[in-house]
Amino acid sequence: MTSGPTTPAILARRVDKSFGEHRVLDQVDLTVAEGTIFSLLGPNGAGKTTMVRILSTLIPADAGEIGVAGHDVQTEAAGVRAAIGVTGQFSAVDNLLTGAENLRLMADLRHLGRDNGRRRVTDLLERFDLADAADKPLSTYSGGMRRRLDLAMTLVGDPRLIFLDEPTSGLDPRSRRTMWQIIGELVADGVTIFLTTQYLDEADRLADRIAVLDNGRIVAEGTPAELKRRIPGGHVELQFADPVALRQAAALLDVALPEDDKLALQVPGDGTLASLRGLLARLDDARVEVEDLSIHAPDLDDVFFAVTGRSTAQPTTEEALAR
Amino acid sequence: MSALAYTVTDSATMLRRNLTHQLRYPSVTLMLVGMPIVFLLLFVYVFGGQLGAGLGAHPHGDRTAYLTYVVPGILIMTVASAALGTALSVAMDMTEGIIDRFRTMAIARGAVLTGHVVGSLIQTIIGLAIVLGVALAIGYRPTAGPLAWLAAVGVLLLFALSLVCLSAALGLAAKSVETASNTPMFLTLLPLLSSGFVPTSTMPGGLRQFAEYQPFTPVTQTVRGLLTGTPTGTHAIAAIAWSVGIAAASYFWAIRLYNRRRAADPK
Numbered sequence A: 001m002t003s004g005p006t007t008p009a010i011l012a013r014r015v016d017k018s019f020g021e022h023r024v025l026d027q028v029d030l031t032v033a034e035g036t037i038f039s040l041l042g043p044n045g046a047g048k049t050t051m052v053r054i055l056s057t058l059i060p061a062d063a064g065e066i067g068v069a070g071h072d073v074q075t076e077a078a079g080v081r082a083a084i085g086v087t088g089q090f091s092a093v094d095n096l097l098t099g100a101e102n103l104r105l106m107a108d109l110r111h112l113g114r115d116n117g118r119r120r121v122t123d124l125l126e127r128f129d130l131a132d133a134a135d136k137p138l139s140t141y142s143g144g145m146r147r148r149l150d151l152a153m154t155l156v157g158d159p160r161l162i163f164l165d166e167p168t169s170g171l172d173p174r175s176r177r178t179m180w181q182i183i184g185e186l187v188a189d190g191v192t193i194f195l196t197t198q199y200l201d202e203a204d205r206l207a208d209r210i211a212v213l214d215n216g217r218i219v220a221e222g223t224p225a226e227l228k229r230r231i232p233g234g235h236v237e238l239q240f241a242d243p244v245a246l247r248q249a250a251a252l253l254d255v256a257l258p259e260d261d262k263l264a265l266q267v268p269g270d271g272t273l274a275s276l277r278g279l280l281a282r283l284d285d286a287r288v289e290v291e292d293l294s295i296h297a298p299d300l301d302d303v304f305f306a307v308t309g310r311s312t313a314q315p316t317t318e319e320a321l322a323r
Numbered sequence B: 001m002s003a004l005a006y007t008v009t010d011s012a013t014m015l016r017r018n019l020t021h022q023l024r025y026p027s028v029t030l031m032l033v034g035m036p037i038v039f040l041l042l043f044v045y046v047f048g049g050q051l052g053a054g055l056g057a058h059p060h061g062d063r064t065a066y067l068t069y070v071v072p073g074i075l076i077m078t079v080a081s082a083a084l085g086t087a088l089s090v091a092m093d094m095t096e097g098i099i100d101r102f103r104t105m106a107i108a109r110g111a112v113l114t115g116h117v118v119g120s121l122i123q124t125i126i127g128l129a130i131v132l133g134v135a136l137a138i139g140y141r142p143t144a145g146p147l148a149w150l151a152a153v154g155v156l157l158l159f160a161l162s163l164v165c166l167s168a169a170l171g172l173a174a175k176s177v178e179t180a181s182n183t184p185m186f187l188t189l190l191p192l193l194s195s196g197f198v199p200t201s202t203m204p205g206g207l208r209q210f211a212e213y214q215p216f217t218p219v220t221q222t223v224r225g226l227l228t229g230t231p232t233g234t235h236a237i238a239a240i241a242w243s244v245g246i247a248a249a250s251y252f253w254a255i256r257l258y259n260r261r262r263a264a265d266p267k
Helices: A048-055 A077-083 A099-109 A114-127 A143-155 A173-188 A200-206 A222-227 A243-253 A273-285 A300-308 A316-320 B005-025 B026-052 B061-095 B100-103 B111-137 B146-173 B177-189 B203-212 B216-228 B235-260
Strands: A008-020 A021-031 A037-042 A061-066 A084-087 A160-163 A192-197 A209-214 A217-222 A236-241 A264-268 A290-298
Touching: A008 A048, A021 A037, A021 A048, A021 A192, A021 A209, A021 A217, A021 B100, A021 B203, A037 A048, A037 A200, A048 A061, A048 A160, A048 A192, A077 A084, A077 B026, A084 A143, A099 A114, A099 A143, A099 B005, A114 A143, A114 A217, A143 A160, A143 A173, A160 A200, A173 A200, A192 A200, A200 A222, A200 B203, A209 A300, A217 A300, A236 A273, A243 A264, A264 B100, A273 A290, A273 B111, B005 B026, B005 B111, B005 B177, B005 B203, B026 B061, B061 B100, B111 B235, B146 B177, B146 B235, B203 B216, B216 B235
Parallel strands: A037 A192, A037 A209, A084 A160, A160 A192
Antiparallel strands: A008 A021, A008 A061, A209 A217, A236 A264, A236 A290
């Protein structure tokens, strides 16, 4: 395999991986174009981390052809490693060193040279808002700071392809937003990003393409818009003050009455302004009073229900085995 | 840069990392050096008078005679004790996410392990210097000349290298940090079952055979011979052969384990 403008950043064909009797990846195909964000979306235990570990040369696949950054992961692991950066799910920092020492360690291992390395470390500390804590031990860092340092360490060598394995799980909303912003800036620099996540909103917000992984199989793939079109989960919830209004509205809009005692109706729809206007106009014309209204965007649960026929809340066999 | 130059720079980087760990958390080093010092004081001042009497007449008394006899054993024990730290630091590394990061980077093969091994050797040298300082302070007066000293230090360091490599492999083989701190414990017991503290000729049959043929005895006898100016005989050859053999076997075992090992099992 040779590197060139037409070579995708990642090309994986028919990848299989089993741990003992249990098959974790089953004939997985992936293509990630250079300079894009690709998101592998799936619940816990779907096989996302295993895929990242295979693509980043940590563990071998049982079968399949895998090219990363123009190199074969099996036979040219060194070439792959020189081109990639990995921020795993578990923080990959040296807890006995300070933040600055961690970054300097990376600069040394990337052979950046003394001055160049120092400049890079200072830049990254500034950029990731860690300059004040640079010389403090990691025991004083918050979860968000650790995650930022982790990503900064990945960026020291200027990798052209970055793997982010659930970069925001366990982070508070503000740290999540900071992380999203950083990821956005990376792509602006032309970096390719392979992102795994459990959150549809995260994939939707960041990714150019999304593949949905379930029980080791790719069950859906496309742009966020394509994927959402396949999901009938989006709806508008209407709340009524009394059962009479509820029944009137249900008859008018031709939707099923709720099975519980709530005075709420779920009307399928994508929640755009035009469709809302139309919906409210019909209710107004029939003089049905709506007490409250909320829009529900499709979430991962809806994607899963649409493509697998079951909810993410049910543990997969892998999760059940892991317990 | 050539592959060899990368191996050297990457190993140096890893060594710097391990030395920073040691400097920042000196309690581990102090604990590892403390044990042989406690043994030295215990054996010289509590048992030394009695044990020295069995060694035959000495112009400065029984206790001094025993001090001269036991110091080489204590130095070997220092080497064994320092090696315990290697298993611990390697095992701790393996449980941390950072090792996965190293494995996804284009780092020279073996640099991580080399950093640990050389770091532990430096720790051993510091330990030996401290223990020897204490021995001199309580009246140890070896008769060795500079060349004999150099040879003794060489034998000690070669043996240290073999135990550190073995300990690194044990650290890699251990499933947890707790196991890693326990499995190499036998290394600190072996000096007691050798000629380190009492002559093997005073031991009962089976134990005596074990003591005479296990590696700690030829190493102890060689160091003792060099420091007291007595002939080392075939012990020197046995000591070097044991050291090189253990070092080589352990090194390849450790490399194999390192390349195969996954730091954290995927979820």
